[in-house]
Structure formats: structure tokens, C-alpha cells
Amino acid sequence: MMATMALLEDTVMSQWLAGPPGPPFDRTQLLKDLGIYIAVWTGIFLLLRFVLLRARTYDFCNRAVSICHVVAAVILSMRSVEDPLDPLAKVGGPNSPKQMLALNVSLGYFIYDFFGCFFDLKIDVPNAIHHIFSILGLAFGLWRERCGTELIACLWLMELSSPCMHSRIFLKELGYKDTTLSLVNEVIFALVFTFARMVVGPVVVAATLTSNSALGVKQELQVRLQQEQALLAELERQEAAELEAATDASRSEYLLEQLTKAM
Numbered sequence: 001m002m003a004t005m006a007l008l009e010d011t012v013m014s015q016w017l018a019g020p021p022g023p024p025f026d027r028t029q030l031l032k033d034l035g036i037y038i039a040v041w042t043g044i045f046l047l048l049r050f051v052l053l054r055a056r057t058y059d060f061c062n063r064a065v066s067i068c069h070v071v072a073a074v075i076l077s078m079r080s081v082e083d084p085l086d087p088l089a090k091v092g093g094p095n096s097p098k099q100m101l102a103l104n105v106s107l108g109y110f111i112y113d114f115f116g117c118f119f120d121l122k123i124d125v126p127n128a129i130h131h132i133f134s135i136l137g138l139a140f141g142l143w144r145e146r147c148g149t150e151l152i153a154c155l156w157l158m159e160l161s162s163p164c165m166h167s168r169i170f171l172k173e174l175g176y177k178d179t180t181l182s183l184v185n186e187v188i189f190a191l192v193f194t195f196a197r198m199v200v201g202p203v204v205v206a207a208t209l210t211s212n213s214a215l216g217v218k219q220e221l222q223v224r225l226q227q228e229q230a231l232l233a234e235l236e237r238q239e240a241a242e243l244e245a246a247t248d249a250s251r252s253e254y255l256l257e258q259l260t261k262a263m
Helices: 002-018 027-052 058-079 097-116 125-144 148-160 162-173 180-209 212-262
Strands: none
Touching: 027 058, 027 097, 058 097, 058 148, 058 162, 097 125, 097 148, 125 148, 148 162, 148 180, 162 180
């Protein structure tokens, strides 16, 4: 019985993760688009590395691609906001086409950059680990076709301070490490990072955890599990009734046989 219940729980969870029936988005097309976005980000890097910035290092060119992604991610994220006065109003809700586009473009970039971490002279393990979690989150939002609002918010917050972070490497390689420009960049980076991660970030987390959809997920799973349990109980009742009927029939046949012998 316990094994059956565990199987039911796994089945219900799998059904929830699989997404709603009849999805409005063509997942095959999403995968095709994802492949295109990965190719585009890779192409931009190759263009910078071997044509436009041949004199610069691998890391410099890769971070230049990151700047391009920052611009694309911020623009697409802001375009996907339906209500500027309440951007977190649809936390946990279904994704809009604009949100799907923003998530897919960024997923393509993070997949490109994940593999890019292993082609430099020094493998960037922390960045690779960071990209794994980013890829998993974005992929879940795309496949599930919901939670786009909070994922877009996290993407926007994450990329907001990226230009200053990458500029530290740019300035260092260009010979401006210990200059006033470098100091200004460090101050701006600290302010933007603190504001995005320490001020706005907790607001996004709180909105996600207290949203009706977040509470509804557990309720949905509980309801569907109860339905499965009721179905299982009904099947067991029917099997017990059939077994009892078969036992009664066998007992009647036995008594009839004994009566026949006695006569």
C-alpha cells in the first residue's frame, strides 16, 4: 500500500511538471528557436574573437558577448512586463509570448556561455555552476510554461549589475585598472548590486512565496492525489467484492457437490 501511494505521488508530481494539457506553445518550435539562439550567441563570439577583437583575449571577447546579452535580456524583460505599476501581479501564472521569447533567448545564451567556460585557458568553475542553475530555472519556466514573471524579474535583477562587473575586466585589460574610471565603476557596481540583490531581490522572493499560485501548487497536488487515492480505494473495493463473490460461488459449488454425494 505504501509503495502504491509513493507511486501515485510520483505520478501526480510528474503530471504537474509536465505542464497543462494542450499547451499553447509549440515545444518543438521552442527547441528549434533555442538552437538558433545558441548558434547566434556563438556566432557573435566568433565574430568578435576572430574578426573585430582579434587582439583581445578569449575572456575579453566572451565578456563582450555577455554585454550584448545584458542589452538583449533587459530590453526583452522590460518589454514582457504587462503592468508597469505592478510587474509582479502574475507571479506563478502562465507565460506570455513575450516572456517565452525573453526566457528562450537567455537560455540560449547561458547554454552557450556554460560550454564557453571550458574553452578558456583557466576553467571558470564557479561561473559554470552558476550557469547550471540558471539553465535549469529558465528551462523549467519554458517547459512548464508558467512562472515567467518571477523568472523574468530574477533575470533582470541578475543582469542589472553585469555591465559593471564585466567592465572591471575590460578596464584591467585595457590598462585602466588603478584609475579614477575604475574606482567609479567599482562604486556603481557596489550600489547597483546592493540595490538589485538586497533591496529588490527580497521583494521578488516574498511575492513568489506568498502568491496564490505558489499556494495553489500544493493544493493542486493534494487534490489530484486525493482523487488518485479515491480511485485506488474504489478499485480495491471492486476487487474485494469480486473475490468475495468468487468465494461464495466456490462454497456453493462445494456444498452442492457434497449434497449430491450424500444422495
